[in-house]
Amino acid sequence: MVLDDLGSSLRDSLGQLSGQSRVTEEDVEDIVKEIQRSLLQADVEVSLVMDLSDSIKERALEEESPAGTSARDHVLSIVYEEMVDLVGDSTEIPLENQTILLAGLQGSGKTTTSAKMAWWFAKKGLRPAIVQTDTFRPGAYDQAKEMASRAEVDFYGDPDEEDPVEIARKGLEETDEADVHIVDTAGRHALEDDLIAEIEEIERAVEPDRNLLVLDAAIGQGAKDQARQFDDSIGIDGVAITKLDGTAKGGGALTAVNETDSSIAFLGTGEEVRDIERFEPSGFISRLLGMGDLKQLTERVERAMEETQQEEEDWDPEDMLKGEFTLKDMRRQMQAMNNMGPLDQVMDMIPGMGGGLMDELPDDAMDVTQDRMRDFEVVMDSMTELELENPRAIGASQVERIARGSGKDEERVRELLEQHKMMSQTLKQFQGMGQGNMERMMKKMGGGGGGGGGMGGMGPFGD
Numbered sequence: 043m044v045l046d047d048l049g050s051s052l053r054d055s056l057g058q059l060s061g062q063s064r065v066t067e068e069d070v071e072d073i074v075k076e077i078q079r080s081l082l083q084a085d086v087e088v089s090l091v092m093d094l095s096d097s098i099k100e101r102a103l104e105e106e107s108p109a110g111t112s113a114r115d116h117v118l119s120i121v122y123e124e125m126v127d128l129v130g131d132s133t134e135i136p137l138e139n140q141t142i143l144l145a146g147l148q149g150s151g152k153t154t155t156s157a158k159m160a161w162w163f164a165k166k167g168l169r170p171a172i173v174q175t176d177t178f179r180p181g182a183y184d185q186a187k188e189m190a191s192r193a194e195v196d197f198y199g200d201p202d203e204e205d206p207v208e209i210a211r212k213g214l215e216e217t218d219e220a221d222v223h224i225v226d227t228a229g230r231h232a233l234e235d236d237l238i239a240e241i242e243e244i245e246r247a248v249e250p251d252r253n254l255l256v257l258d259a260a261i262g263q264g265a266k267d268q269a270r271q272f273d274d275s276i277g278i279d280g281v282a283i284t285k286l287d288g289t290a291k292g293g294g295a296l297t298a299v300n301e302t303d304s305s306i307a308f309l310g311t312g313e314e315v316r317d318i319e320r321f322e323p324s325g326f327i328s329r330l331l332g333m334g335d336l337k338q339l340t341e342r343v344e345r346a347m348e349e350t351q352q353e354e355e356d357w358d359p360e361d362m363l364k365g366e367f368t369l370k371d372m373r374r375q376m377q378a379m380n381n382m383g384p385l386d387q388v389m390d391m392i393p394g395m396g397g398g399l400m401d402e403l404p405d406d407a408m409d410v411t412q413d414r415m416r417d418f419e420v421v422m423d424s425m426t427e428l429e430l431e432n433p434r435a436i437g438a439s440q441v442e443r444i445a446r447g448s449g450k451d452e453e454r455v456r457e458l459l460e461q462h463k464m465m466s467q468t469l470k471q472f473q474g475m476g477q478g479n480m481e482r483m484m485k486k487m488g489g490g491g492g493g494g495g496g497m498g499g500m501g502p503f504g505d
């Protein structure tokens with residue numbers, strides 16, 4: 043599946059998310075529409091497309107993008123994960139003794155694929171043999187033999203024998219030195235009863251370990267009936283998609299996979315024996331979307347998610363009273379605030395901090411509205427580690443750079459720095475109480491409080 047334009051159109055819609063810390067329903071609609079359009083053009087079945095769209099929409103709107111991850115990267119990683127899920131895992135092909143039967147319509151690429159697969163196994167250090175049972179198409183024998191010699195693998199066929207089952211049986215015997223047997227079968231223009239009966243007989247004779255359905259990438263929705271019938275007769279374990287070099291389609295193969303509850307095993311990308319790839323979902327989708335290594339991105343997002351969770355679990359309001367208050371602390375607190383409630387109430391949870399102490403703070407000390415908080419997060423995303431750790435070192439030129447990088451006004455960047463300064467001064471007042479005093483006060487107050495929990499109400503971080 044080439045889906046040439048999916049990558050670029052998706053990049054455009056995702057590009058619009060740059061500088062945003064959250065996605066709107068409209069953004070998600072745009073992105074999902076692009077994906078739908080491309081997948082339907084590539085012949086992916088409507089119901090599969092709809093399921094995929096629903097999952098992407100739901101996740102993009104419900105899941106928070108973790109700290110340090112832009113909305114764009116977060117949505118991209120969701121799209122990637124859902125698409126990997128759609129194409130499914132790769133068919134398991136162990137590198138060991140086995141017999142593989144290839145089935146498919148005429149011209150789907152079975153003979154070519156059997157040689158390619160044999161070449162692939164040989165490269166993995168096994169000794170493969172091709173058993174050619176196609177007595178239907180004149181020339182199939184010569185073609186298979188020629189390809190087997192190009193792949194430098196064992197070959198058995200018999201142009202004088204008319205019974206494919208007999209060829210199959212004998213072929214296994216004659217090539218018993220090989221450890222992987224690939225049995226190629228005849229195709230027909232369409233699924234005919236005699237083709238099905240023949241392949242069932244061959245199947246009984248060779249008792250394959252796995253049956254692969256070979257499908258031309260351009261097949262479209264016709265793949266569904268084909269897959270169903272082959273699956274009903276011999277059982278399909280995996281699909282080999284051929285001719286991916288020549289088409290922008292390939293969705294039919296996904297339908298076949300879905301219909302047979304199987305998976306994709308190999309991809310054929312040319313006429314030569316070496317034009318074969320083992321199907322690998324993450325690389326395949328990354329390439330499809332035309333975007334570097336998305337697996338790495340997803341892992342990064344996942345890690346950030348875990349860290350945010352961990353930080354929330356680890357976060358202790360008392361930590362605010364110790365050490366240097368950095369922008370990282372501020373960001374962490376803004377995120378914690380989202381979950382825990384307004385800062386003044388959180389301060390109340392700290393033993394000894396309640397009881398009107400907060401009333402003594404300047405009114406705007408912790409006045410960060412939801413909108414400003416979102417902007418602040420975006421601004422912080424454009425800062426370096428060093429700047430987050432040491433905001434005092436941020437000068438005019440850095441402010442300018444950060445503003446440009448985040449797509450926010452320089453004024454917003456300065457506001458954030460101002461806010462941080464105010465918060466850190468405020469916290470210093472508490473630090474000034476000294477550890478001993480704090481402990482004494484906590485004792486006096488009974489040492490209760492602490493912990494998180496849904497604190498309602500609007501506060502300095504509310505809208």
Ligand SMILES: Nc1nc2c(ncn2[C@@H]2O[C@H](COP(=O)(O)OP(=O)(O)OP(=O)(O)O)[C@@H](O)[C@H]2O)c(=O)[nH]1
Binds near residue numbers: 146176
């Ligand atoms: N470009 C391209 N051509 C391919 C690929 N795989 C197969 N072909 C071509 O498709 C045509 C049919 O391939 P075969 O391997 O003969 O197909 P088959 O399924 O064995 O056909 P029957 O034996 O008649 O059932 C040949 O001309 C192949 O060269 C591929 O991945 N890319």
